[in-house]
Amino acid sequence: MEYDEFEVLLERSGDGYTARVVDSPTGPVPAMPFVPPEPVGGLPAVRLGVRGERRLKPGTPAPPSPKEFGADLFRALFNEKALAILRTSQYVAAKRQRGLRLRIRFADATALANLPWELLYDPERHWYPCQLSRFPTLRFVDLPEPVLPLQVTGPLRMLVVISSPVDLPPLEVEREWTLLRDELDPLVRSGRLELERLPVASLEDVRETLMHRDFHIFHYIGHGGSDEDTGEGHLAFTGPDGRQRRVSGSQLGVMLSNSPIRLAVLNSCEGGHVSDVDPYASTAIALVEQGIPAVVAMQFQITDTAATAFSRTLYDAVTAGRPVDLAVTLARQAVLAASEAEWATPVLYLRAVDGVLFDLAAPPEPAAAAAPGPHAGAAVPVSPVPVAVAAPPPGPAPPAQPRHVRAEVVDGVVNLMWQQPPVHGVPVRAWEVWRNGVRHAIVTLPMALDDTPGPGEYHYSVVALGDDEMRSGHSHTCTTYVTKPLRRASAPAATPPPRTAPVPVRQAPPPPVQHVRKKSRAGWILVVLLAVALVGWLLLRPGNEPIGADGRTGDSSQNVNPPPSDGPSVAETGTDLVLTRDPPGTGGGSGETTLRYSIYNAGPRSAENVSIDVRVKGEGTVITATLEPPGGAASKICAIVTDQHATCFAPAQEVHGTATLSILLYSQDPPPSLTVRVVSEASDSNPDDNVDTFQLPTP
Structure with a gap:
């Protein structure tokens, strides 16, 4: 699915904040005050609600549910103007058969990044946007360097680091590795993913491993936190003495950015928590700032059930070439099915504009190993064995038969109306129209093409765009007839043939006169029928209908005269x-x-x-x-x-x-x-x- 962008920029303004729609299908919205909601009991109470925990002391006011807090956050972000733009953008995207990607950017309003934006709840539509594939929600980090998809042939390779220092609460390292390996085993067996676990979770081992082999995904399981004085986020790697070594996001980002890694997943306690001091202080944002295109972190503690469901679906979608924001949305849906309360725990930080991280190519076929002979080491003459040669790829399918398409020109735009779209075996979402070797437009049905030529017969090459493939190899040529032109095109004067000297040849007998009369009679009948049709069209067209007693006309696209003074x-x-x-x-x-x-x-x-x-x-x-x-x-x-x-x-x-x-x-x-x-x-x-x-x- 392709997406339109809806980007909201949060900025500091004096003692408060402002929110501004900077990009949408229907235009921007000026800055407006933004007052974040203050739930009873603060954000920790909301976090308990996300994890499904409701431990309250006697007499303590009940904290808001995640839905209540999400609705308050939605109303604070979208005032009347912004909501009108959002609704119109949703409608425009739906008309285009596209999704709408909600990108939240924080600029210098770093404290607002601590809010669980994944809980945004639309009280009018009764949905969480980030649960929907057509409306993914992400935290966008705008950096000047463009991010291009990495071309990968063969499986994606993942480096797994599980850290459990002796001076921190112990993790069941082997159990964590077994859970992850078992969940991803179908992807490994299908040749889409390779897993490699680092034996020692030290930063030095990470550096040496990345020097000798390329990886595409970094998966961390362990503890994380932030410095109380500076607010800088860190991950707890294992030092030489087995105790924790705090590695900042900037340090780790330098290591990872020198490799082809495009996605980092941090399964830590506070890996998604952002400091109030520096916009790049948290581990997740620091990794993005150092060049990692996408980082997924957990803003709350997550259970094993939710973590395994999330990882399985996330990597299944990523190894299939889907955009990472769509992959995270699908993974949230999997968590919702497995553990209803924890779907909002994962947070996506993204700097790739379209979310596409990898350009995947089909893996090469493994070469068959030669079996050893019956007498190893003996010199046995080997007869030549015919080598199987791969058959040449099949040629292109024969082009489909041209289809006649009815069209009409209104206000200089030709509308093509399909009686039945061709079936190509893929879900058709749009069409790519070419004329004279130049792409005309990407349109949905009914088509609307600008720069309309004069009335007559036209030939278009129409290519169906699929849903997942986005473009199929099927195409055909359709013949278009303009039935309602706005202007008449003067036919070019016929150039008389050049005179040639007469050559004496034997004249053939003339054709029978009766046959000529038959053709002439058929031509006159065709002319009369066309004249009758033209007169009927002129009499019945909507623009000639007078306004009746009820003031109705037959075609609202015609000009309406100013209304009489006695009524509309x-x-x-x-x-x-x-x-x-x-x-x-x-x-x-x-x-x-x-x-x-x-x-x-x-x-x-x-x-x-x-x-x-x-x-x-x-x-x-x-x-x-x-x-x-x-x-x-x-x-x-x-x-x-x-x-x-x-x-x-x-x-x-x-x-x-x-x-x-x-x-x-x-x-x-x-x-x-x-x-x-x-x-x-x-x-x-x-x-x-x-x-x-x-x-x-x-x-």
Whole structure:
């Protein structure tokens, strides 16, 4: 699955903090105050709830559940503007058949990294985003150096370090190794993973091992903590005397960054805990800062059941080439199934933008070993044995037969409507369209292609994009006919053939006159049928329909005349939602124009995930946009994406419910001719049918 990015930047501002949406499919949101929730009993009480422990003294107030704390954290992070952008981004990503990746970046607000952001809970949708594969949540470390996937041929190699110094609570080292090895044994036997355990968990042994062999994954099991004075995070390796040697994340990062390691997993007590002093003080962030593209750490203590379920699913997904953020989400789901309370314990720190760590190639086939002869050491003549030669790879499959695709041009865009998409054996999510050797677009059905040529017949090469493979090798050529062109294309004048000197040849007898008449009669019949079809189209097209008594027109994409003074006009959208417009008014004589829309759900069912898009063309600026839900509730401020673009979002709208959209525009006084385009669509509606475009009258 491909993802759109939704990035929130948390920064320190005076004595408090601000949150700012810096990247989303629908644009940024200015900085807004952020006040973190303060649960009763503090974060330790929440951590106990995550582990399923609820030990309370008599008379102690009950701490919030993880869901309650996650909902408070969600409301604090997403105010009305940010929530509107989030909802619109979720809707846009769903329309594109893509996921939405939530990236939280902390800048200098290091204390906020201690919050369990994995507990974010959407109280309106009733879900934890980080439990969903289409909405992974991660902590993003923005560094200037790009991270490219490492090309790997053969299995991924993992270095396992299990440290149990004698001066710390002992770990069952052999049991930990057995659990990990048994859980990953299917991956080892399938040739996707190799495990190697370091005999002595010392930093010197790690350095020497990485010098002589390449590894791709580093897995640490042991103790961790942070310095009380400096707040610097460390891991407890084993020293020469068997006692602990505190190794900082920066020290370990230097060792690991000189190797091909792309993923580090820290299964320690406090490996994911971040200090309030230095943004790179924690072990996990220090490793990322030193060049490790992805680090998974445990922000709470984790049980063996949860740890084994997490490791098994994580490495299964990573060795299959999946993005690491998706792999962590799948692993959280496995923990949720095995141990309901601990799914929020793992934390992902990432600096790879798309989450792809490895570019995996198929492992080479192992060479067959020669069996020894019956008399070892005797000189026995060996007859030549024919060597099996691999058959050449099969040639490309014959191209699929061209399919005729109906298309129409609306506002300079050709829409291709498939009656039935071709079946390629992979789940088709999108199409890659090529014309004349140039990629045109990556689109979903129905297709929309820009830069439309004139009316006529066109040939496109359409390649299906799969779900996991993202691109299949199947392609075909489709012939497109434009049935509703906006402009007529003048046919090029035919060039007369050059004159040649007559050559005396024997003339063949002319064809029978009756045969010529048959062809001529067929041509005239075709011309008459085309003329009748053209006249019928001109008479029945939606733009020629007068506004009836109920004010309805047949096509909302046509221009709607200014409504009469005695009532509003209604534009039929062809789906559930009907847009009506009140007469525009002018306020204050300061070049401000107020437009009000009534967004009415005509039924026959309730609408969900209603997205409203406002775009202005001309010398006009959107100052504010507000949406008043049905029932007269308080108005919600819409998101101003640009000076001429605003978006609104309503989670649901009951049947026969009416919401009011108010748009305040600023333009010259008197206002020039402006084009205001309002698109309102539900999650199950056709966006091409929900357009009300009209011209503001010039006084």
